[in-house]
Amino acid sequence: MSEHLSAARVALYTIVQKEVRRFMRIWPQTLLPPAITMALYFVIFGNLIGSRIGEMGGFDYMQYIVPGLIMMSVITNAYSNVVSSFFSTKFQRSVEELMVAPVSAHVILLGYVAGGVLRGLMVGFIVTLLSLFFTDLSVHHLGLTVLVVLLTATVFALGGFINAVYARSFDDISIIPTFVLTPLTYLGGVFYSINLLPEFWQQVSMVNPILHMVNAFRYGILGVSDISIGVALAMMIVAVAVLYGVAWRLLVNGTGMRQ
Amino acid sequence: MTQALRIRQLQKTYGNGFSALKGIDLEVQEGDFFALLGPNGAGKSTTIGILSSLVTKTSGQVEVFGHDLDTDLIGVKRCLGVVPQEFNFNQFEKTFDILVTQAGYYGIARKLAAERAEKYLKQLGLWDKRDVATRMLSGGMKRRLMIARALIHEPRLLILDEPTAGVDIELRRSMWSFLSELNAQGVTIILTTHYLEEAEQLCRNIAIIDHGKIAEHTSMRELLKTLHLETFVLDLKEPQTVAPDLQGYPVKLLDSHNLEVQVEKAQGMTALFAQLQAQGIEVLSLRNKTNRLEELFVSLVEKNLEETSA
Numbered sequence: 001m002s003e004h005l006s007a008a009r010v011a012l013y014t015i016v017q018k019e020v021r022r023f024m025r026i027w028p029q030t031l032l033p034p035a036i037t038m039a040l041y042f043v044i045f046g047n048l049i050g051s052r053i054g055e056m057g058g059f060d061y062m063q064y065i066v067p068g069l070i071m072m073s074v075i076t077n078a079y080s081n082v083v084s085s086f087f088s089t090k091f092q093r094s095v096e097e098l099m100v101a102p103v104s105a106h107v108i109l110l111g112y113v114a115g116g117v118l119r120g121l122m123v124g125f126i127v128t129l130l131s132l133f134f135t136d137l138s139v140h141h142l143g144l145t146v147l148v149v150l151l152t153a154t155v156f157a158l159g160g161f162i163n164a165v166y167a168r169s170f171d172d173i174s175i176i177p178t179f180v181l182t183p184l185t186y187l188g189g190v191f192y193s194i195n196l197l198p199e200f201w202q203q204v205s206m207v208n209p210i211l212h213m214v215n216a217f218r219y220g221i222l223g224v225s226d227i228s229i230g231v232a233l234a235m236m237i238v239a240v241a242v243l244y245g246v247a248w249r250l251l252v253n254g255t256g257m258r259q
Numbered sequence: 260m261t262q263a264l265r266i267r268q269l270q271k272t273y274g275n276g277f278s279a280l281k282g283i284d285l286e287v288q289e290g291d292f293f294a295l296l297g298p299n300g301a302g303k304s305t306t307i308g309i310l311s312s313l314v315t316k317t318s319g320q321v322e323v324f325g326h327d328l329d330t331d332l333i334g335v336k337r338c339l340g341v342v343p344q345e346f347n348f349n350q351f352e353k354t355f356d357i358l359v360t361q362a363g364y365y366g367i368a369r370k371l372a373a374e375r376a377e378k379y380l381k382q383l384g385l386w387d388k389r390d391v392a393t394r395m396l397s398g399g400m401k402r403r404l405m406i407a408r409a410l411i412h413e414p415r416l417l418i419l420d421e422p423t424a425g426v427d428i429e430l431r432r433s434m435w436s437f438l439s440e441l442n443a444q445g446v447t448i449i450l451t452t453h454y455l456e457e458a459e460q461l462c463r464n465i466a467i468i469d470h471g472k473i474a475e476h477t478s479m480r481e482l483l484k485t486l487h488l489e490t491f492v493l494d495l496k497e498p499q500t501v502a503p504d505l506q507g508y509p510v511k512l513l514d515s516h517n518l519e520v521q522v523e524k525a526q527g528m529t530a531l532f533a534q535l536q537a538q539g540i541e542v543l544s545l546r547n548k549t550n551r552l553e554e555l556f557v558s559l560v561e562k563n564l565e566e567t568s569a
Contacts, residue, residue, distance in 0.1 A: 004333075007366020014363025018356075025351070093347035097408070100311045101364035102336040259273065259314045 011103045012111050019115025023081055023122075030081070031123060034073045038127045041069055042134045045191065057193050057224040062135040066128075067218040068190030071152060073127045075185060075210065076177065078120030078153040082112050082160030083173045090164065095257055105251035109161065109244070116157030117150065124149060137221065144229070145220030151236040152213045156181075158243035165250045165257075184210045189218075194226045209235060261289040261324065263416045263447040264310075269319035271305050271471075279305040281471040282319065287449060287464070289324070289415075292442045294458035294479070295451045296556060297468035303451045304344060306468070307420050311341040324415055337365070340414035342405045344421045350394035354385060354404055357393060358411050365412040372411070379407035382437065399430045406434070410441075417441070418449045423457060435461055455556055459483075467556065490548035491528075493518045496541035505534045519548060 023030040042062070050061035057064055089095045098108055131137060139145055159176070167173045188210030194202050205211050212232035219225035250256075264287040271280040280302045287293045297303045308314030310321060312332065320327070326334030348357050355376055362372030380386045383403040388396060393404065402422055409417060419438070423431045431454070439461060442448050452458055458465060458479075465482055467475040475482065498515035508531050511519040522528060535542060 010366045010368060011364050014360055017363075018360050021356075022351075089349070092349055093345065094349045096311075096313055096343065096347045097361055098364060099313055100336060100339070100341055101361070101412075102333040102366070103364050254315065258312070259308065 007102070008104065008107050011101070012107045012114075015098075015103075015108065015111025016114045016118070019081070019085060019112065020118055022085055023115070023119045030077070030119060031126060034077060034123045035126050035130060038069055038073055039130055041065070042131060046134055057222070059222055059224070060135070063137070063222065064193075064218075065191055066131045066135060066137060067221045068188075068214045070124050070127050070131070071149070071210075071214045071217045072185050072190055074120040074124040074149055074153050075156050075181065075213070077123040078116040079156040079160040079163075079181060080177060081119040082116035082157045083164045083167070083177075085115065086112055086161055086164035087167045087170070087173050090167075090257060091170075099254070099257065105248050108251060109158075109247055112161055113154060113157040116160055117153040120153035120157070121149065124153075139221055140223035141220045145217060147233070148213065148216045148220055148236070151233070151240060152217070155209075155213075155236055155239045155243060158240065158247050161247045162243065162250065165247070165255055168256075181210075184208050185214075187211075188214050189226060190214055209239065212236070262322070263287045263289045263291065263324055264449070265320075265322040266306075267320040269306065269309065269321060270317045271302075271309065271314065272317045279471055280309075280317075280319075283468065283471070283473050285466055285473065285476065287416075287447060289447055290442070290445060291447055291464055292439075292462045293447070293449045294462035294465040295449055295468060296455070296458060296465065297451075297474075301468045302471045303468055304420060307341065307343075307418055307451070310335075310339065310418060311343075312336065337412070338415045340409035340412065340417045342402075342409045342417070342419040342422050344424065346401050346405070348393055348401075348404065348408065351392055353390050354380065354393055354396065355389040357404065358408055361408045362411045367412060375411055375413070376407070379410050383407050384433075399426045402426055403434070406437075414446070416447045416449070420451050421453060422450070423452065423454060431457070488524070489522050491520050491522060491545050492548050493520060493535075493545045494543045496543050499540070503535070503538050503540060505531060508534075 045065060046062035050065070053061040055061070055064075086095075089098075128137070163173060163176050187205065188208050189205070194205045194211065197205065206227070212227050212235055215225040215227045216229050216232035216236075219229055264285065266283060266285040268282045268284065269280050270278070270282050272278045283302070283306065285295075285306075295303055295306070305314055309316045309328075310323070312328075312335075316328075320329075321335075322328070323335045324338045326338060328335050352360070355373075358376035358379065359369065359372045362375060363369070367375070376389075377386065380389055383406060385396075385400060385403055385407065388400060393401065396404065402424075406419070406422060409419075422438075423434055426434065435457065438448060438450075442461075448461075450458065450462060462479055464478050465475070466473055492513065495516050495518055499512060499518070500515070502510045502512040502518065505520070507526060509521045513519050520531065522531065532542070
C-alpha cells in the first residue's frame with residue numbers, strides 16, 4: 001500500500017512539475033500578457049477614469065477594483081492553463097504517455113488542477129505586486145483571502161479540464177473563455193458594486209457565480225462585500241466537489257481519449 | 260514456462276459498428292521474440308491498443324504475466340512497455356525530460372529516473388541530443404526516443420508497433436541488434452512490422468492476423484517449412500532475346516540479362532543449373548525475387564480473403 005502511495009506521490013509531483021515547467025517556459029504567453037493587461041486596467045480605469053468616479057463601497061475606486069482585477073487574472077489563468085495544456089496533450093497524443101502508465105485518474109486530475117492553480121496564483125501575485133505601484137493595499141482577512149483565491153482557482157482549473165476533455169479543436173478551447181467567462185467576469189462586480197444596479201438586475205447578478213467569488217475576495221482584502229460570504233464559500237465548495245466528480249468520471253471513462 | 264501474454268476470445272467492435280477483432284486467441288511465452296503480422300486494418304494496432312489501455316475491448320480476456328487486464332490493470336501496466344506507431348510525445352519538451360517525466364508516471368524517483376534516462380539515451384545513440392526539443396529530432400531519432408521511453412520502467416514485455424517504419428537500413432540494423440540484445444537479457448518482445456525480412460530475422464514465433472482473426476499462429480521455422488515455391492532472379496552473363504526452355508521450371512525473361520525462375524522446394528536447383536549449362540547460359544548471380552516470408556504472408560492473406568468472401 002505504501003509503495004502505491006509513494007508511486008502516486010512521485011507521479012503527482014511529476015505532473016505538477018511538468019505543468020509548472022510548461023507555463024514558465026512560455027512565460028511571454030502565460031505570465032507577461034496578464035501583467036500588461038492589468039497594468040493598463042490600473043492606469044485607465046483606476047487612475048484616469050477612477051479619479052473622476054470617486055469612492056465606491058467606502059474606498060477610492062482604484063482600491064475597490066484591485067481585488068476584482070486580481071480575481072479576474074486568477075480565474076482566466078487557472079482556466080486557460082489547464083484547458084490549453086490538457087488539450088495540447090490530447091492533440092499531440094502525449095496523453096497516451098499517461099494512459100499507458102499506472103497513474104490513477106485522481107493523480108492525473110490533481111496534477112493538472114494543481115498546475116492551473118499555481119499559474120493562477122502566480123499571475124495573481126504578479127498583478128498584486130503591480131497594483132502596489134498604483135494604490136496602497138492592506139489585507140483585512142488573510143485566511144479568508146487565501147481560501148477564496150484557492151477555491152476560485154480550483155473551480156476554474158477543474159472547469160478548464162472538463163472543457164479540454166470535450167474539446168476537439170483549438171476553437172473549442174476558446175469558446176468558453178470568450179463567450180462565458182469574460183462576460184460573467186465583467187458582470188461579476190469587478191468594476192462596480194451591484195448596489196448601483198436596479199433591484200431586478202441585482203437579483204439577476206446573484207446567479208453569477210463570479211460575483212460571489214469576487215465579492216468574497218474583496219471582503220478578504222477590503223472588508224466590504226455585496227453578498228453573504230457564507231453563501232459564497234458554500235457555493236465554491238459545492239462547485240469544486242461537483243466539478244471534481246464530473247472530471248474524474250470523464251477521465252475514468254476515457255472520454256475523448258480512449259476508443 | 261510462464262506466459263508473457265495470454266489472449267482469449269478478444270473482440271472489439273467500434274462505435275460505428277466496425278468489428279476490428281472477431282475473437283482472437285494468442286499466447287506469447289516469456290522470453291520470446293514474437294512477430295504479429297497482418298495487412299493494414301487487420302487488427303494489429305487494435306490489439307496493441309487494448310493491451311496498452313488506449314482502446315476498450317468489447318469482450319474477451321487478456322493477461323500479461325498473469326495479471327488480468329480487467330482486475331489488475333496496474334499490474335498489467337507495470338509489466339508492459341509500448342512503442343506506438345505514431346509519434347506521441349510532447350514536441351516542445353527536451354529529450355531527457357520526456358524520459359524522466361515518463362519514469363515519474365511509473366513512480367520512479369528522479370535520481371533513478373535520470374540514471375536510466377542516461378543509460379537508454381546512450382544505448383540508443385541519443386545522449387548528445389538530451390537537451391534538444393524533441394521536435395528538432397529526425398524521424399529515426401524520434402523512433403529511438405520512443406523505444407527509450409518504453410524501456411524507462413524496465414518492462415518485462417515490450418511491444419513495438421512498426422518501430423522501423425521510415426528508418427534507413429543502417430539505423431534499422433542497429434535497432435535490430437539493440438532489440439536482439441534486449442531479448443537476450445530476458446525481455447519478451449512482440450513486434451509488428453511491414454518489413455517481413457525484419458520478422459524473419461528477429462522473431463522465433465509468429466502470428467498472422469487478418470480481418471480480425473488469427474490466420475496463423477506458429478513458430479517461424481514451422482511457417483517457413485510450409486513454403487513450397489520460391490522465385491529467383493538469375494543475372495545472366497550474355498544477353499538473351501527469348502526465355503530458355505527449362506524442363507520443370509516455369510521461367511520468364513524480365514529483360515535481356517534477368518531471368519525469373521520458379522523453383523519448387525522438392526525440385527532443388529541442381530537440375531536447373533545443369534539445363535542452363537547444357538544450353539550454354541552462364542549465370543553471374545542469383546537472388547530471391549521477394550522475401551520468403553512475404554510470399555507466405557501474401558498466400559495466407561489471400562487464402563483468408565477467399566474464405567471470408569466464401
